[in-house]
Amino acid sequence: MKNTVASLLSQQVQFVLATLSDQGVALHLMAYAFSKDLSEIYLASLENTQKVKNIRNNPSVTCLWDNRTGNHSDHVGGQAMSGFGQARELTDGAEKPAHRLLLERNSTLKDLMTAPDVVFFAVHIDRYQWVEGYTQAMTFVPRATVD
Template identity: 25%
Template sequence: MKDEIASAIPQELKEKEGETPVEKTGLEKKELLEQLRAFFESQLLAVLATQNGTAPYVSLVAFASDEKLKYILFSTTKATRKYLNLLANPSVSMLIDNRKNAIEDLRDAMAVTALGKVEPIEDFERSIMEKIYLMKHPQLVDFLHSPTTAFLKIRVEKYIVVTRFQHVVEVSV
C-alpha cells in the first residue's frame, strides 16, 4: 500500500524546502476565480472549521457562494456546537474538495480552503442570498425557513487552492 501511494505522487511534487504559495493577481486571479466558481458549483458539501477556544471543531455543511465569491453561504441549527463556536469566534476556515478517497486523489484532487469571518445575513440581502442558496439546495427550503435555523455567510478574505497534492496558490478577494 505504501508503495502504491508513493508511485501515485509524481516526482515533481516532492516538497521543495522554503517554497511558499504564489498569490494570484490580475488576469491570473480572474481566471482562477472563474475556475473556483465552476468548482464550487460542482460541489454540494464542505467542511467548516470553527474554534471554541480550546480546540478546533469541524462540521459538514451544505454551501453555496455568491457570483463574485466574496461570500460563502451555509445554514445550521442554532442548537449546535458549531453555532455556539461561531458566536464565540467568527473566524473560520472552510474546505471544499473533490476527493473520491482513492489513490488518484494525490494527483487529481483539488482542495480549496476559504479563510474568513462569519457574519449574519442582513434583512436587506436575505432574499437574494436565499435564492442563491436554494438554487443549489432546493431540498433544504424547510430547514432554511425554520425558526431554529441560522442562515449565515462567510466574508471570504482569501482562498488557498491546492492541486496536484502540493501545488499551492492563493487569491485574496
C-alpha cells in the same frame, strides 16, 4: 485563478466548515451557496448548534472543499481548496438573498430553511488557497464588487 475557484465551488454541494470553540477546532459538514464574485459563502443552520455558538463567539472560520474520489489518482489529480474568512450573522432582511441562493443550489434544504429557529450566515472570504496534487498551489483573493 477565479475560474478554478468558481469551478470547484460549483462542482461541490457541501464543504467542511472549521470553527473554534473553547475546546479547540470543530468541523461541520455544510451545504452552501456563494456570491457571483466569490467573496461570500452563505450557509444556514439551526440556532441551537455548536457551530452557531462557535461562530458567534469567534467569527474567524476556515472552509474546505475538495474533489476526492477515494482513489490513488487523488494523490496527483486531487484538488483541495481552503477559504479563510470571517462569518457574520444575517438578520433584518439581509438573509433573504442568502436564503434564495441556498435553495437554488440545495432544494433538499427546504425544511431546514423554513424552520422557526434557522439562522443564516455569510462568510466573507479573505483568500482562497487551492492545491492540486503535491505540486500545484495558488492563492486567489476575491474582490467584492458593487452591484
